Amino acid sequence: MDNSREPLDTPDAAGVPDPVGGLPTQRDAPAAEADGILAETPTTAGEVSHDPLLIYGREDDDPTGAWTKHNKTMERTGVRTMARRLPSLLRLSWSLAWEADRAGLIALVSVRVVSGLVEAVGLLAVAGALTGLLREGPTPDRVRAALPALALVVAAGVVRTGLSLVESLLRSRFGPRIDRVCVVRLLDLATRTSVMAFDDPRFVDDLEAAERGAAGGRQLVDNAVDVFTSAVRMVAAGGVLGVLHPLLLPLLVLSIVPDGWATARSARLAYTSWLSRIRQIRRQYMLRYRMTDRDCAAEIRSFGLSRFLLDEYTLLARDYEAEQLRVGRGQARYRLIGESVAGLALGAVYGTLVLLLNAGVMPLAAAGTAVLAIRNGRGALSTALSSLNDAYENFLYFGEYRSWTQEAARRIPESRSASAPVNPTVIRVDGATYTYPHTDTAALRGVTVELRRGQVVAFVGVNGSGKSTLAKILAGLYLPDAGTVRWDGVDLAGVEPDSVRDRVGLIPQSYTRWPMSARLNIAVGRVGRLAAEGPDSVIPAAAATGADEVVDKLPHGYDTSLARQYNSGHDLSGGQWQRIACARAVYRDAPFLIADEPSAALDARAEQALFDLIQRLGRDRIVLLITHRLASVRTADRIYVLDEGLVVDQGTHADLMSRPGIYHDLFTLQARQFVDTPDAPSPVPEPPAEPSRTH
Numbered sequence: 145m146d147n148s149r150e151p152l153d154t155p156d157a158a159g160v161p162d163p164v165g166g167l168p169t170q171r172d173a174p175a176a177e178a179d180g181i182l183a184e185t186p187t188t189a190g191e192v193s194h195d196p197l198l199i200y201g202r203e204d205d206d207p208t209g210a211w212t213k214h215n216k217t218m219e220r221t222g223v224r225t226m227a228r229r230l231p232s233l234l235r236l237s238w239s240l241a242w243e244a245d246r247a248g249l250i251a252l253v254s255v256r257v258v259s260g261l262v263e264a265v266g267l268l269a270v271a272g273a274l275t276g277l278l279r280e281g282p283t284p285d286r287v288r289a290a291l292p293a294l295a296l297v298v299a300a301g302v303v304r305t306g307l308s309l310v311e312s313l314l315r316s317r318f319g320p321r322i323d324r325v326c327v328v329r330l331l332d333l334a335t336r337t338s339v340m341a342f343d344d345p346r347f348v349d350d351l352e353a354a355e356r357g358a359a360g361g362r363q364l365v366d367n368a369v370d371v372f373t374s375a376v377r378m379v380a381a382g383g384v385l386g387v388l389h390p391l392l393l394p395l396l397v398l399s400i401v402p403d404g405w406a407t408a409r410s411a412r413l414a415y416t417s418w419l420s421r422i423r424q425i426r427r428q429y430m431l432r433y434r435m436t437d438r439d440c441a442a443e444i445r446s447f448g449l450s451r452f453l454l455d456e457y458t459l460l461a462r463d464y465e466a467e468q469l470r471v472g473r474g475q476a477r478y479r480l481i482g483e484s485v486a487g488l489a490l491g492a493v494y495g496t497l498v499l500l501l502n503a504g505v506m507p508l509a510a511a512g513t514a515v516l517a518i519r520n521g522r523g524a525l526s527t528a529l530s531s532l533n534d535a536y537e538n539f540l541y542f543g544e545y546r547s548w549t550q551e552a553a554r555r556i557p558e559s560r561s562a563s564a565p566v567n568p569t570v571i572r573v574d575g576a577t578y579t580y581p582h583t584d585t586a587a588l589r590g591v592t593v594e595l596r597r598g599q600v601v602a603f604v605g606v607n608g609s610g611k612s613t614l615a616k617i618l619a620g621l622y623l624p625d626a627g628t629v630r631w632d633g634v635d636l637a638g639v640e641p642d643s644v645r646d647r648v649g650l651i652p653q654s655y656t657r658w659p660m661s662a663r664l665n666i667a668v669g670r671v672g673r674l675a676a677e678g679p680d681s682v683i684p685a686a687a688a689t690g691a692d693e694v695v696d697k698l699p700h701g702y703d704t705s706l707a708r709q710y711n712s713g714h715d716l717s718g719g720q721w722q723r724i725a726c727a728r729a730v731y732r733d734a735p736f737l738i739a740d741e742p743s744a745a746l747d748a749r750a751e752q753a754l755f756d757l758i759q760r761l762g763r764d765r766i767v768l769l770i771t772h773r774l775a776s777v778r779t780a781d782r783i784y785v786l787d788e789g790l791v792v793d794q795g796t797h798a799d800l801m802s803r804p805g806i807y808h809d810l811f812t813l814q815a816r817q818f819v820d821t822p823d824a825p826s827p828v829p830e831p832p833a834e835p836s837r838t839h
């Protein structure tokens with residue numbers, strides 16, 4: 145079973161409850177440590193501080209089915225289903241291994257087959273040796289007679305040991321290769337699918353399952369190899385028994401049926417239990433992830449959430465313990481029945497051997513070999529059965545991976561031969577409509593805007609009015625459901641998406657804090673440039689955006705790691721990071737710059753400098769500015785006012801202030817915040833006329 149999906153153990157004690165029922169404090173933590181790592185968690189039965197299922201809802205409360213996704217699979221999981229799916233399971237693992245390492249696979253199969261043959265030869269040699277040892281005559285003669293066969297037994301043993309070493313080497317080569325093939329495919333698709341796919345919660349949810357399912361590929365191949373190996377060993381043991389006496393083979397099969405039944409039932413019990421608990425397992429996983437995540441650390445402490453979360457986790461973990469006990473009891477019952485019946489059946493096999501010996505039909509030496517062959521055959525069968533069960537389980541996990549990769553491949557934008565204009569003069573959106581997946585309300589409703597080179601255009605409007613969505617459409621990240629986006633008259637729907645993105649420099653609202661050096665954090669704006677122009681090429685972009693002041697204070701300048709979560713990494717303040725994000729977009733040096741709330745975390749001086757820069761860049765580029773700091777859009781050449789997915793007004797600052805409307809209201813409201821007293825004269829003129837609304 146994949147450990148990453150395994151229910152997690154009870155957490156180590158990280159704090160202890162205070163005696164009067166308060167929350168654990170930092171001061172309490174060492175006391176818990178002193179109790180040792182197995183000290184009881186803060187929660188004990190009867191002192192849970194909240195409703196245990198508060199966080200993710202109750203068992204019967206799963207409207208989206210997100211937590212119970214696998215229950216249907218569980219209903220379909222029967223021995224017959226497993227047998228029916230066996231061929232596709234083996235086919236899949238074969239093709240996976242083939243793709244990862246052809247030569248290794250051929251070598252592994254050959255090694256297994258040869259090893260099986262050697263095992264059969266070894267067993268027959270045992271028969272020869274026993275025949276020599278048990279025959280009539282003086283002991284030295286008998287030993288001499290048995291020597292060649294004994295030598296063969298030893299040689300077979302040595303060869304098998306050598307082959308098993310080769311096999312384990314081959315297996316250790318396989319595992320990482322299969323992991324690589326699966327994970328690289330997942331990452332490739334995840335970074336090439338349309339960004340719109342990530343707005344679909346189902347897609348993102350399935351991606352999480354696929355990430356965990358990717359590891360199932362490696363295990364599936366491992367299980368398939370085990371099944372194959374056991375099959376070869378069973379054939380070897382069966383072949384030897386068939387040679388010794390034809391009656392022994394069906395008897396062996398009979399003797400292993402009860403064990404096989406018990407193994408299959410036990411594994412199925414464990415598997416169905418796992419599936420029925422998948423919801424709790426996901427909850428445990430989420431809780432553990434959040435409780436140890438750096439981003440959540442401050443909030444957990446400042447809201448005093450530790451006890452609350454720990455209670456939830458502990459309850460789930462206890463539930464898991466109880467379930468494991470139930471499964472353990474069930475498995476013990478199956479084993480008891482299976483092994484009792486198998487013992488009787490084995491007694492019958494050995495009884496038959498004795499009868500054959502008594503009747504003089506089988507020599508003693510052959511009977512001795514038969515005992516060994518029976519033992520080997522039974523061992524191989526039990527391995528085959530448990531590997532088959534594991535294989536089926538991993539097949540299901542891997543199924544998550546496969547279905548996601550197929551879906552992701554469908555969502556990769558089609559590549560086209562036509563390119564977007566290299567340095568567009570006019571970008572125009574006509575009647576654009578866009579609705580996010582699984583939402584009822586359109587984010588944009590028939591929007592028309594025009595942006596020109598040499599101008600700074602601003603989008604303003606209240607939260608959720610559609611500004612960022614429209615910016616993403618302009619940047620070619622989203623395709624509108626209706627309407628067109630044209631660059632110099634060329635419809636973006638007909639051009640290669642990468643060519644559009646290549647011409648856009650974006651300062652997104654939420655930028656990425658790459659765990660890399662400061663230099664790379666800027667250079668990711670256009671990675672090819674760093675290689676072509678050298679490490680100092682980032683300096684002008686940093687200087688233009690004030691990122692150079694940030695870098696100057698870092699211990700190793702541009703080479704300082706900004707991966708705070710790792711040793712020696714250096715973290716930046718929000719505003720310092722924002723300067724780096726701006727430098728990244730400037731470094732991209734694209735003809736179309738989109739700045740979406742670029743100054744939210746900047747101090748007043750840095751903000752002013754950034755808007756001056758945006759004005760300068762706007763002289764020979766198309767610049768789109770989205771901001772709630774309305775003082776900064778006063779100088780924009782054109783301002784579009786958005787509201788509920790519509791363009792409700794447009795013009796220059798003076799135009800928009802000359803009439804009542806959203807812009808006038810928002811600007812006035814903000815300007816008032818800078819006036820010292822409520823009685824002070826309004827800093828903005830009252831509008832003279834009724835609003836004229838554009839669409």
Ligand SMILES: Nc1ncnc2c1ncn2[C@@H]1O[C@H](COP(=O)(O)OP(=O)(O)OP(=O)(O)O)[C@@H](O)[C@H]1O
Nearest residue numbers: 343580583587605606607608609610611612613614
């Ligand atoms: N990924 C998404 N999935 C579903 N709905 C979304 C998504 N992103 C935005 N929306 C919705 O689309 C509408 C427009 O959002 P958008 O982000 O474009 O607004 P905005 O004007 O940029 O807001 P803000 O000023 O707060 O940044 C909102 O109603 C929002 O809830």
